[in-house]
Amino acid sequence: MLVIWALLLIPITVPENLSFSWADKLIHAGLFFWLTASAFWVWRLESVAWFLLALAVLTELSQAITPWRSAEALDLLADAIGIGLARCIWRWKRQPPA
Numbered sequence: 242m243l244v245i246w247a248l249l250l251i252p253i254t255v256p257e258n259l260s261f262s263w264a265d266k267l268i269h270a271g272l273f274f275w276l277t278a279s280a281f282w283v284w285r286l287e288s289v290a291w292f293l294l295a296l297a298v299l300t301e302l303s304q305a306i307t308p309w310r311s312a313e314a315l316d317l318l319a320d321a322i323g324i325g326l327a328r329c330i331w332r333w334k335r336q337p338p339a
Contacts, residue, residue: 245276249300252309266319273297273323281331290328294321 273293280289297320305312 245296250303250307250310266315269316269319270323270326273320274327275323277324277327278331281327287328290324293324297321297324 277290277293280286280293297317300320301312301317304310
């Protein structure tokens, strides 16, 4: 997790082919969806979602104090959507057949 957090703080430029208006938000949602789905698969704990949401908040706060990154509430919302979507799918898959 520390490696991922560090990667989220390094200076980056978005490639030209990903420069449409919501590309950044899709990347945020996709990354946190993948992190959440992977964590549920490994640990099978619902509390993982809360941990990852805290990581998302910490990341945005950390980006706010770095001169080469910026924090956005919409980034945090996209992170939360990715986490929530993975959690919903995980809970749906865990339900016993009717």
